Amino acid sequence: MTKCVSTQCLADFLEDANCRTRELLLDLDDNQLMGPKLPIVNPILWEVGHVAWFYDQFILRMLYRKEPTLKDGDKLYDSIDIEHYDRWDLPLLSTPDVLDYIDTIRQKLIDRLGPISGSNMASEQDSFIYQFAVFHEDMHTEAYLHSRKTLEYPSPNLHTSKPLINSELQNEKLRGDVEIPGGTFLLGSQPDSPFFFDNEKWAHNVPSYPFKMARLPVTNKDFSEFVADNGYNRRDLWHDLGWNWRNRAEAEHPTYWVADGKNQWLEKSFDNHIELVPNKPVSHVNWFEASAYCNWANRRLPTELEWEIAATSEPTDGGEKFSISKRQFPWGDTTNTIGKSNLDARTTDTVDVNMYSAGDSPWGLRQMIGNIWEWTASNFEPYPGFRPDSYKEYSQPVFGTRKVLRGGSWATRSRMIKNTFRNFYTPERRDVIAGFRTCAPFDWT
Known part of the structure; x- marks a missing residue:
């Protein structure tokens, strides 16, 4: 499936991906986070919620049979079932609430890894699916940059x-x-x-x-x-x-x-x-x-x-x-x-x-x-x-x-x-x- 990596590596990936998401989100106002309806962009606020939902769906729910972190998450953030142009018209979480949503899920993911250290190796299954989900977030943060360029938003200040x-x-x-x-x-x-x-x-x-x-x-x-x-x-x-x-x-x-x-x-x-x-x-x-x-x-x-x-x-x-x-x-x-x-x-x-x-x-x-x-x-x-x-x-x-x-x-x-x-x-x-x-x-x- 993939080579095993340490729980420290996975926890660091989760934290770093979340840091990039916040840097691309928090300098934009509510109107910018929604943006116009265009075929080549998503509302950034919707995308952030989708990323959180993805972690929840493909790790906590599918693999470990946990209950959804957000009761109506499937109706808001499932990219397969929700048509592109409908994403602007949903009752999305506010910026503070969507960040709380992703923080809650991230902490659940870190907690279930057990001891976080460079010597504690995650299972092969966790090594794969955690990295896959982080890379999914990485793809979306690159898409946020595409959107910021398309919509002529300011250049972000990234660490x-x-x-x-x-x-x-x-x-x-x-x-x-x-x-x-x-x-x-x-x-x-x-x-x-x-x-x-x-x-x-x-x-x-x-x-x-x-x-x-x-x-x-x-x-x-x-x-x-x-x-x-x-x-x-x-x-x-x-x-x-x-x-x-x-x-x-x-x-x-x-x-x-x-x-x-x-x-x-x-x-x-x-x-x-x-x-x-x-x-x-x-x-x-x-x-x-x-x-x-x-x-x-x-x-x-x-x-x-x-x-x-x-x-x-x-x-x-x-x-x-x-x-x-x-x-x-x-x-x-x-x-x-x-x-x-x-x-x-x-x-x-x-x-x-x-x-x-x-x-x-x-x-x-x-x-x-x-x-x-x-x-x-x-x-x-x-x-x-x-x-x-x-x-x-x-x-x-x-x-x-x-x-x-x-x-x-x-x-x-x-x-x-x-x-x-x-x-x-x-x-x-x-x-x-x-x-x-x-x-x-x-x-x-």
């Missing part, structure tokens, strides 16, 4: 936000592609992985052809050339569904770009407009926009197989093959991400694509973890032999309707992300902190 250290500021500039050989690759997570979601199970052999992948993600400067070349209005560059989306959205440029009237671009960043930085990765572009850019540049999106090969394997035989063994992260198996990647909202923004050379993969690819989620060409589909975990609605209902993203953004929690993590969104989503890197066209000669 993890700190100045970059010297090793992170090193700007060894990279260019071009890396050549990665073909072979047979073990795609997905293995049973001895520290933690894995159901859609990562199980690792299975997949043949791969040789490919060339960009060392860096596509930058604002790169994408601005596509915009300047009328890329949003050239029908030949767009998939049919993408062209339909582009016309409905009347898109002419990335959603947060704003013309300054002087032939330059500004970028919306929460409630501010800032100068568009050329060497930062383009972000908040959807899969259709990424694909159109690739067609314009005579490139393509990598498959998730290619992405995972590039992030987890090492060159062998002088670069003629890739290793059978896989790394948890591009830089190795150490979970310390400081100085190696832009995660945990340490910057509350993207950074220059040349930064974090200490996090390079053995192939010389940079920022494969952190900064931006990266769209891939792949549809989100089950791996062979897929079986859902206890939260059956996590992956199974949306197979075949989403595109896969890899790598994590600056808002992603470092405890959750690793090379095999599969994120998934519908291809029209622009609110996600997502960009992309490219591959050269297949060479079939």
Whole structure:
């Protein structure tokens, strides 16, 4: 199921996740916590209650047969049964009451772990479901940041936000592609992985052809050339569904770009407009926009197989093959991400694509973890032999309707992300902190 971790680790995760939730909640007024009805956001106040309900439902109630902590919780916070647009019209708990709700549940969860110490190991079952529920909260705190950007709320003041250290500021500039050989690759997570979601199970052999992948993600400067070349209005560059989306959205440029009237671009960043930085990765572009850019540049999106090969394997035989063994992260198996990647909202923004050379993969690819989620060409589909975990609605209902993203953004929690993590969104989503890197066209000669 997963490797056992200490009760201290689980208690610390619960406390830290709750701290992040409070930091993203408490500086907003009641109107902001509800916000307008939009298809891409939830009311933040509803989401916080849903997170509390999730802990209660999937740990205390399902596993340990406890009574609901909140009598009418199912009617208020069950995301499966409550339609999206109904969430604004429910008699939700007030901010103080919803925080009391989550505090009560968190204390119940900690109490039932027994002695909290680094030497007291939780059961395999608790190690899995507690981490899963914390990661669920982590996903929602990243969604709160998406919502705050979408709704132009102020940038939050987070305790993890700190100045970059010297090793992170090193700007060894990279260019071009890396050549990665073909072979047979073990795609997905293995049973001895520290933690894995159901859609990562199980690792299975997949043949791969040789490919060339960009060392860096596509930058604002790169994408601005596509915009300047009328890329949003050239029908030949767009998939049919993408062209339909582009016309409905009347898109002419990335959603947060704003013309300054002087032939330059500004970028919306929460409630501010800032100068568009050329060497930062383009972000908040959807899969259709990424694909159109690739067609314009005579490139393509990598498959998730290619992405995972590039992030987890090492060159062998002088670069003629890739290793059978896989790394948890591009830089190795150490979970310390400081100085190696832009995660945990340490910057509350993207950074220059040349930064974090200490996090390079053995192939010389940079920022494969952190900064931006990266769209891939792949549809989100089950791996062979897929079986859902206890939260059956996590992956199974949306197979075949989403595109896969890899790598994590600056808002992603470092405890959750690793090379095999599969994120998934519908291809029209622009609110996600997502960009992309490219591959050269297949060479079939």
